[in-house]
Amino acid sequence: MIVCKFGGTSVASATQIQKVANIVKDNTARRIVVVSAPGKRSSEDIKVTDLLIDLADTALANADVAAKIQTVVNRYEDITAELGLGKDISEVIAQDLRDRVAGDRSNKELFVDSIKASGEDNNAKVIAAYFNTIGVPARYVSPKDLLIVNDLPERTFAVAEAYERLAVLAQSEEVIVFPGFFGYTKDGILRTFDRGGSDITGSILAAAVGAELYENFTDVDCVFSANPKVVNNPAEIKEITYREMRELSYAGFSVFHDEALMPVFKKDIPVNIKNTNNPSAPGTRVVPTRELTGRPVTGISVDSGFSTLYVSKYLMNREIGFGRKLLQILEDEGISYEHTPSGLDDISIIMRSNQLNLEKEERIVKRVQQELQVDNVYFRHGFSMVVLVGEGMRNSTGLAGRAALAISKLGVNIEMINQGSSEVSLVFGVQQNYEDIILKALYEEFFSAVPV
Incomplete structure (x- = not known):
């Protein structure tokens, strides 16, 4: 079994989601798919998460939220129309947003988290629905009652019971489409992970089901030895250890959030960072140990x-x-x-x-x-x-x-x-x-x- 996670740019539009579907269809071992909220379609675009933050801020200011909700729904409608999914799922998303906006505001941070998490949650519903229309039996699964996280005020992490509950997903005959970025406390309170939260969700799921591989799909062919925006044509990293990746991620490598490696590291599950737009590229493998090369610096x-x-x-x-x-x-x-x-x-x-x-x-x-x-x-x-x-x-x-x-x-x-x-x-x-x-x-x- 392979658990694969697709980042915001990988699910930003109908065209990108179609690429995701082709990747999943290409290998039947890809049984669990973790998705982010739709990201930017171009450099001038706005992420759905940013639209949701704006919605939350408007709600907290007690201003009219109708136009803000419609802006978010319009983004999903652009996707669903091109995927041929019809209007029903758009109304499901609109109602979900209205329910969240009407939720408890006594803790502003938790209220904003709930609004933000709708990006991943509703995108997972859309992608699962699309998979089924193209002959890939799929099922949206909510983190509620499965991905159990700790209580406030500590930063969010999955508790031991979460791994036990999520393990049942390994038995599913359908492709599981699971939203990244958030979980629920035992009392049913939604809490989000830190930045790179969908990476963390994917890693937790891979560890819970004992996956043979965790594939993390993004918009680059591999991890580079230095920031390509600063260094011209930096060397590609074909293989890197967990420890090396942890150190680099901590210090600014944006491909992978440093905390996301911990669950798979504990289970010795290899990670493959790949490009949604070029899935045939080998990518970068993150492994427990590797053979040393002539370069002391990775x-x-x-x-x-x-x-x-x-x-x-x-x-x-x-x-x-x-x-x-x-x-x-x-x-x-x-x-x-x-x-x-x-x-x-x-x-x-x-x-x-x-x-x-x-x-x-x-x-x-x-x-x-x-x-x-x-x-x-x-x-x-x-x-x-x-x-x-x-x-x-x-x-x-x-x-x-x-x-x-x-x-x-x-x-x-x-x-x-x-x-x-x-x-x-x-x-x-x-x-x-x-x-x-x-x-x-x-x-x-x-x-x-x-x-x-």
Whole structure:
């Protein structure tokens, strides 16, 4: 059995959905299909998810939502008309949206989640209906009572019971069409996953049914070793380990959300990233282990939007519990951290900037000063993390020196260097405005004239 997930661009129009159908028909092992909401049909288009967010905001402002609902329905009608599905399913979608808008608004976040999730949910209904019209027996399945997630306030994840309940889908004789992005708590509350939520749903389903393969269909032939929007014709990655993909996804590789790998990683289920528009291309395989090549570095990625909390105190290293107390202050503000490079008398806590605001920063600085009696504490913003990733890095000497030299030749200051204990990634913190030229320089250093 193969579980396959199709992203927003893969299901953005009737033409794209027809491609999806041909892919499913081409291999009878493709028995479970996870779908996203319709994405952009062109660069100027608007995703259905964005239309739904606008609908939710309009509802919360107590404004007239009729026109907003019709705009969403029109997008689906464009698809269903071309697929020859008739008007009935459009009315089902319209009624579903009206019901959601009339739902409980006491928790605004959950209300918006419910509206957003209709994109995937209704698209799954459309695609299942179309499959049946072309001779592919299919059944839409709702996540309710199957994909059980945890309760608030933690971020959303599938609980153990979800895998037990979803396992029954392996027995279906029909193709299962399952909406991505969301699940339900035991009390029936809809909750959405983080960004890349449909990837997470697909991975959960693959693990639950013990799939032989999880295919993740997107709009590129493969994963590239660097961002092709910055580096011209970067090398293709034919095979990559879970750990390498996790590191690259964390640091900005948009093909795969880093959290999505965990369910299949635990079950050793390989992943194949493929192109809906070119399904014959082999794509990129994500596997537990792979043979090393002549390249120690598999990929280079860059992610922006980081801030640093710098703290210094003489004899900090001798003060028992200092780090714990510092991190407790961040925890009290609901902030997670990414890296903690430190010296004897100073430490930097690197975090995502979107967790901060001016009021939080002022509270944190004040508490650190008062409770830890430090010599200096302040925030700095506008950082990017440049990450070199590769299983072969563990067996390569001088790699950090080569990378640092390549960056220094640009006249750019390295703000932070961090290497994980696994030795498969090396992170450089730099000012955000230099990230593109650094990416190009590092790609030239590690990928030019190097044998595969």
